[in-house]
Amino acid sequence: MTECCQQTFGFQALGSRRVEADFSGGHLSSDGGVLLLRETDRHLGLCDKLARCFSDIRDERFVEHSLPVMIRQRILGLALGYEDLSDHEQLRTDPLLAAACENPDLLGQARRHEQDRGKPLAGKSTLNRLELGSVSNSTGKYRKIKADADAIRDLLLAEGVKAIPRKSRVIVLDFDATDDPIHGNQEGRFFHGYYRNYCYLPLYCFCGDIPLCAELRTSDRDGSQGTLEALQRIIPAIRKHLGNEVRIIIRGDSGFCRDELMTWIEEQPGVHYVFGLARNKRLEALLQPTFETLHASHAAACQVARSAGLEAPHAARDFGEFTYQTQDSWSRARRVIGKAEILGEKQNPRFIVTDLTGEEPWAGDLPYLADGRALYEKFYCARGDMENRIKEQQLDLFADRTSTAPMASNQLRLWFSTFAYLLVARLRGIALQGTILAKATAGTIRLRLFKVAAMVVVSVRRVHVRMAGAFPLQSVFRQACGRLRT
Secondary structure (H helix, E strand, C coil): CCCCCCCEEEEEEECCEEEEEECCCCCEECCCCHHHHHHHHHHHCHHHHHHCCEEECCCHHHCCCCHHHHHHHHHHHHHCCCCCHHHHHHHCCCHHHHHHCCCCCCCCCCCCCHHHCCCCCCCHHHHHHHHHCCCCCCCCCCCCEEECHHHHHHHHHHHHHHCCCCCCCEEEEEEEECCEECCCCCCCCEEECCCCEEEECCEEEEECCEEEEEECCECCCCCCCCHHHHHHHHHHHHHHHHCCCCEEEEEECHHHCCHHHHHHHHCCCCEEEEEEECCCHHHHHHHHHHHHHHHHHHHHHHHHHHHCCCCCCCEEEEEEEEEECCCCCCCCCEEEEEEEEEECCEECCEEEEECCCCCCHHHCCCHHHCCHHHHHHHHHHHHHHHHHHHHHHHHHCCCCCCCCCCHHHHHHHHHHHHHHHHHHHHHHHHHCCCCCCCCCCHHHHHHHHHCCCEEEEECCCCEEEEECCCCCCHHHHHHHHHHHHC
């Protein structure tokens, strides 16, 4: 059968004029902002360092796509919003992306085979071999590139620690686990009762908006498993970079409230923790006197409001502190802060546990550590922002696109996504401070700054990128470019 492919698209007429469109524009790109990502990567050397974490035993006589170029293509593609490898079957013809990937053959004129001319970058199959080669037991003629998992893990930590401001006095490390749904028969497939789905259970550690750890795990385990091992790597790296005087506070929800982890932290000088604590009958009984006082004051406040003809307050809260030890699982008693909250007719008790006493001399000028209320409301509740960072990575950088069969290649995909996120976060921290995108998510930065139409003119002496004159954020683009260049 004859395959029909529509070349021209007709739209509603504009007055007496026909409106038609086609894809004959030539060397055009919809990702003019990739130049900013290129400058950020050159500033950090991130993709070159990542490429050195791979071993490449391909015969150089037949290699058309070098390993650093493929790594850049994959990571920049994620940052630009292309989650699938199949997207690169057409993206491989983009000369601007080729320039951002440091490929000198921008128009693909030096390709060996005629059918590849005009395609300077790698296609989906080549990039797929890059990912599948990370499987440790993979063999065959298409498995020439191997990933060193330990080297990648160390690189992510080193680059993340370098992004922490050197003048930091107190560093907060946020740990959290989340679900990564599985929609096939991938290796490591287990059902998770809490999430009610077959999923992976990746472990993340962030310092502010900087990722330090991203470990893909099966979901048949405790959510905190691997946290201690991660801390034993992270804390020495921070000490080496920032010195022994910096204070480190580990923050996490009740899934990380484990005696082994808390005991180890308590033994480390200058390291503390604030974890959520799951409520139980003993904890609720210890908080009951605070609830009784709160009920009395809330009833009095409601009476005063009604007497004044005002609406009675719906909610009230107070805080209590006490020492608590579990019957079996904890090796020692610890400081617990309980939130006694009334929501209408219901009680809403919540608890956190910490080894901070509130009397640390270094914490005197830190209001969020002043007392139990501040520690809960201003410090512990702020961990919700770390959950936003996970959503940002999974939704905007496609960290949940773990659809290959082997778990090792899915881990590599998670790392690619994490490095793409780190690249955008460093661009935001270096070049966008003071602009309207200073606190924007990666998805917003992509939509407003990276997605700009550009015409690419390639000559012997230069690559001239002509971007759309109607681009709304030209001033932000200029400022970002100036900061990156200096």
